Amino acid sequence: MALSFIKKVFTFGKPAEEPVPAAVEKELEPRSRVEDLPVADDPVLAEEMDTAGGPASDIDEGGVEAPVAEDDVESAILPAADQLSDMGVVPLSLLEAEAAAEAETEIQAVAETVAEIPPSAPLGHLPHQPGDHVETGALEQPADLEEIVEKLPEEIPTEPEEIPTEDDAGLDSPSQPISPPLGEMPGRAEGGSPPAEPELGSPILPKGFATGPKVVEPEPVILQPKLSWFQRLRNGLARTSSQLTGQITALFTKRKLDDETLQDLEDLLIQADLGVETALRVTDTLASERYGKDVTGEDVSRIMASEIAKVLKPVAKPLQLDLSHKPHVILVVGVNGTGKTTTIGKLAAKLSGAGLKVMLAAGDTFRAAAIEQLKIWAERTNSEFVGTKLGADAAGLAYDAFEQAKAKKCDVLIVDTAGRLQNKAELMAELEKIVRVLGKLDPDAPHTVLQTLDATTGQNALSQVEIFRNVAGVNGLIMTKLDGTARGGILVAISAKHKLPVYFIGIGEGVDDLEPFEAEDFAHAIAGLPQ
Numbered sequence: 001m002a003l004s005f006i007k008k009v010f011t012f013g014k015p016a017e018e019p020v021p022a023a024v025e026k027e028l029e030p031r032s033r034v035e036d037l038p039v040a041d042d043p044v045l046a047e048e049m050d051t052a053g054g055p056a057s058d059i060d061e062g063g064v065e066a067p068v069a070e071d072d073v074e075s076a077i078l079p080a081a082d083q084l085s086d087m088g089v090v091p092l093s094l095l096e097a098e099a100a101a102e103a104e105t106e107i108q109a110v111a112e113t114v115a116e117i118p119p120s121a122p123l124g125h126l127p128h129q130p131g132d133h134v135e136t137g138a139l140e141q142p143a144d145l146e147e148i149v150e151k152l153p154e155e156i157p158t159e160p161e162e163i164p165t166e167d168d169a170g171l172d173s174p175s176q177p178i179s180p181p182l183g184e185m186p187g188r189a190e191g192g193s194p195p196a197e198p199e200l201g202s203p204i205l206p207k208g209f210a211t212g213p214k215v216v217e218p219e220p221v222i223l224q225p226k227l228s229w230f231q232r233l234r235n236g237l238a239r240t241s242s243q244l245t246g247q248i249t250a251l252f253t254k255r256k257l258d259d260e261t262l263q264d265l266e267d268l269l270i271q272a273d274l275g276v277e278t279a280l281r282v283t284d285t286l287a288s289e290r291y292g293k294d295v296t297g298e299d300v301s302r303i304m305a306s307e308i309a310k311v312l313k314p315v316a317k318p319l320q321l322d323l324s325h326k327p328h329v330i331l332v333v334g335v336n337g338t339g340k341t342t343t344i345g346k347l348a349a350k351l352s353g354a355g356l357k358v359m360l361a362a363g364d365t366f367r368a369a370a371i372e373q374l375k376i377w378a379e380r381t382n383s384e385f386v387g388t389k390l391g392a393d394a395a396g397l398a399y400d401a402f403e404q405a406k407a408k409k410c411d412v413l414i415v416d417t418a419g420r421l422q423n424k425a426e427l428m429a430e431l432e433k434i435v436r437v438l439g440k441l442d443p444d445a446p447h448t449v450l451q452t453l454d455a456t457t458g459q460n461a462l463s464q465v466e467i468f469r470n471v472a473g474v475n476g477l478i479m480t481k482l483d484g485t486a487r488g489g490i491l492v493a494i495s496a497k498h499k500l501p502v503y504f505i506g507i508g509e510g511v512d513d514l515e516p517f518e519a520e521d522f523a524h525a526i527a528g529l530p531q
């Protein structure tokens with residue numbers, strides 16, 4: 001086929017000596033121009049081009065196919081007319097019969113080539129072998145290809161045996177190298193399967209890269225079993241209880257209950273912040289029940305839980321709201337960072353969730369963040385909000401808020417205050433003033449003075465309650481940060497000493513991390529026992 005092709009090419013520019021028979025001309029017509037020739041995937045083509053004095057193969061020594069300029073292709077195929085006589089050109093008349101005979105074979109060859117094209121491949125996307133001389137002009141004429149396809153025998157297989165991948169991309173883009181460097185060729189990855197065929201016009205990326213929008217994998221939904229409040233409390237107090245029960249178990253392993261073990265137990269309970277009073281209650285009960293007998297750590301834990309519950313029961317009370325006041329005023333006080341603002345937010349969520357009209361007043365005028373923090377809580381909980389500028393008089397703000405709450409017929413007004421250390425006399429005097437000013441609008445106000453206590457502070461909480469109670473008339477407690485502390489026992493000591501109501505306990509920063517204080521639950525959790 002290729003030899004006849006060259007012979008035909010060499011007749012270009014030469015006057016025809018004899019008329020070509022019509023039948024032969026018809027056969028030759030589809031292939032009589034260079035640009036109309038079917039894509040030369042015939043591997044013989046390049047070699048014959050060499051023999052005929054055509055350009056050397058575009059494959060360099062390293063086997064890499066170099067880009068071919070269209071001009072080069074044309075000049076290589078068409079020698080100048082004055083060179084033809086030196087090249088032993090055969091007269092056209094002798095070639096025509098041969099051409100007619102070869103035409104059928106040639107069509108068959110093209111049919112085989114086209115049969116390798118995947119059914120979905122666009123026209124102009126012909127497969128070819130590495131090292132072929134690719135004539136891009138011919139490939140860009142799908143109309144010619146269609147003509148060729150029309151002439152093909154009908155039995156063209158629909159499924160290609162093998163889909164070549166490495167040279168396909170870039171054929172429609174003459175400005176790109178026809179073959180990328182070997183190492184970058186898709187499908188040449190060692191041991192890898194042929195990659196998905198790139199879209200026409202998309203860049204050929206090096207191995208290890210891919211194009212396309214980033215696929216965001218949805219977060220796996222991990223279904224966490226919802227823990228009961230007691231389970232969460234036990235988890236929160238796990239450090240306190242494990243430390244306590246671990247030491248108790250160690251103390252009572254293979255020991256009879258005697259004076260020495262009782263003394264060791266008393267020391268241990270005091271160190272665990274439970275307080276002297278509670279420690280003595282536990283050791284007295286244990287001695288009366290089990291003196292001289294074998295005692296296990298679990299025996300001690302049960303007696304301890306029972307005695308702690310007895311101390312806590314009288315203080316585990318609900319926060320009484322007198323809604324006839326409209327508003328019931330709650331003043332929240334405490335040392336810096338004990339959780340006042342957060343606790344106010346949690347309380348507001350509960351109250352407004354129950355349908356009460358709540359107002360929050362930002363009386364912590366020392367800290368800009370505290371004002372903002374309370375405002376956010378008000379928004380979250382659908383509460384009214386009253387604030388003032390940083391450094392303003394907190395007592396004046398409390399007074400304004402009380403008036404506004406009355407005017408708006410709020411059920412509950414909760415006033416935040418700046419944190420202060422109990423030993424700072426000046427700040428404690430300011431607190432006194434707030435209480436006094438509120439009392440001007442209602443002699444019973446503030447109706448509740450809540451003190452927040454940070455469980456992690458341990459023994460210092462005892463003196464905090466002492467002083468705030470004296471200055472601001474604290475009449476109820478909320479203990480926060482019972483989650484993760486080893487000092488949860490302090491609540492027992494405070495309850496035993498001050499006997500103030502403990503309304504709620506906090507075991508986290510979230511809105512749901514505040515629950516009413518339950519004596520039995522707390523006692524069991526701290527002793528590491530089930531509910």
Ligand SMILES: Nc1nc2c(ncn2[C@@H]2O[C@H](COP(=O)(O)OP(=O)(O)OP(=O)(O)O)[C@@H](O)[C@H]2O)c(=O)[nH]1
Nearest residue numbers: 336337338339340341342419480481506507508509
């Ligand atoms: N782990 C834990 N953190 C809490 C709890 N309650 C409050 N907090 C965190 O304790 C920090 C201090 O809380 P705040 O509410 O700002 O304390 P505050 O008493 O208003 O602070 P001041 O205005 O500085 O006095 C914040 O990071 C809270 O999220 C709790 O029960 N558990």
